[in-house]
């Protein structure tokens with residue numbers, strides 16, 4: 001057999017995220033039931049994981065003169081983080097509105113007054129493609145330092161055909177220019193474009209007729225919509241998502257963020273791969289979503305958003321898991337409701353405010369996040385055959401990960417078998 005090209009040995013713990021069911025995302029008791037190897041190794045062949053196990057089972061015959069050996073004594077090894085919900089590409093920022101929020105204005109009030117998402121749309125339309133690319137690359141670099149190795153990036157700040165297509169191109173070009181893999185999602189249906197104020201159905205018709213047919217589902221696998229007061233109703237969202245599905249796209253939805261309208265269940269019935277936000281989804285609603293999708297739709301919870309919007313209501317993640325609904329976690333990185341790339345902080349706040357256990361939260365930023373973007377076959381766990389995306393963490397025990405609040409535990413990031421500086 002071929003000698004390993006890269007070997008990480010003597011890890012205090014290897015968080016494999018493997019060992020649970022492989023045909024569905026983790027939920028219920030399985031959510032925390034993945035394997036930790038004490039004193040373990042991970043071996044790679046090129047860009048792929050070749051073997052994972054306890055040091056005692058390492059095959060010394062596969063260590064050759066060219067094998068690069070990295071001793072990670074006293075450290076934790078885990079899969080690269082999968083960031084499954086971001087609005088990566090946008091112009092400007094909204095520091096001015098943050099001030100207004102601190103003085104008591106609500107997110108939807110600011111949006112209704114033509115600010116919020118619409119103010120970022122004005123700045124995004126005014127930016128050149130290269131400016132948007134440079135900004136996306138800057139943010140990707142930040143994500144990589146936190147240990148993110150795969151990232152979903154939504155459009156949604158163009159809100160006209162040309163700008164929305166430009167945002168998708170920027171996400172694709174950003175993926176080519178650096179090592180974090182970017183999975184683009186089309187969120188043209190973020191809110192009705194300013195030219196379509198009060199005419200949401202006409203706006204969605206325009207997207208379905210003029211934009212979706214110009215996107216290739218092989219390259220842009222998901223279509224998303226913001227189902228909320230001030231954005232799109234459940235009925236309008238259903239019609240649009242149905243058309244997207246007919247064109248071959250996977251479906252996502254922003255729903256139950258600020259009201260319980262029923263968007264999550266509607267999307268799950270259409271086979272959505274994920275339902276995102278869910279702060280107002282009840283445990284009963286979660287059970288219905290889980291039943292409608294047979295545990296395949298992932299609830300992507302975004303705990304930094306209520307924190308940042310100064311809301312008290314957080315998705316009851318603990319009860320979702322108990323109801324059989326798989327949970328993933330993400331920052332929701334965007335200029336309005338969460339300008340943070342710190343997925344570790346999201347994990348920590350999910351433990352504190354949503355009742356996730358540390359093991360559930362770790363699954364939620366790796367394997368279940370991979371399921372939420374259809375990449376579970378190549379990332380999210382340390383298993384032979386998956387891409388060699390892994391993190392060396394400067395802690396000896398995974399229980400320290402939710403404990404050091406706000407800290408970045410990442411010492412080194414490995415993407416596709418490349419140890420990055």
Ligand code: NIG
Pocket residue numbers: 087116117120226254257305332334335336337338
């Ligand atoms: O996921 N909720 C809708 N959209 C984004 C926020 C967009 C913005 O405020 O710019 C979100 O939170």
Ligand code: FE
Pocket residue numbers: 085086087254332334
């Ligand atoms: Fe979002």
